[in-house]
Amino acid sequence: MERRTSILVCVVLFIGLAGGYTLGTLKAVGKHVDTEYFLELKQNSVLIESVDGYLYECPMDSIPAVLERDNL
Numbered sequence: 001m002e003r004r005t006s007i008l009v010c011v012v013l014f015i016g017l018a019g020g021y022t023l024g025t026l027k028a029v030g031k032h033v034d035t036e037y038f039l040e041l042k043q044n045s046v047l048i049e050s051v052d053g054y055l056y057e058c059p060m061d062s063i064p065a066v067l068e069r070d071n072l
Contacts, residue, residue: 037067
């Protein structure tokens with residue numbers, strides 16, 4: 001009975017390790033994205049701070065235009 005129990009424990013342990021390894025390899029690896037801007041929403045406008053230290057304040061409708069102008 002003792003040999004049978006130890007074999008069962010080893011089999012269950014192997015199944016657990018193999019299952020954990022399989023699930024670990026299937027997990028998607030995240031990609032690091034560098035932050036370029038920080039946005040602070042105000043009542044009627046947006047405050048945009050770039051990582052270079054520049055500050056822009058504009059209405060919410062013109063955020064893409066301000067960011068494009070800053071990238072040029």
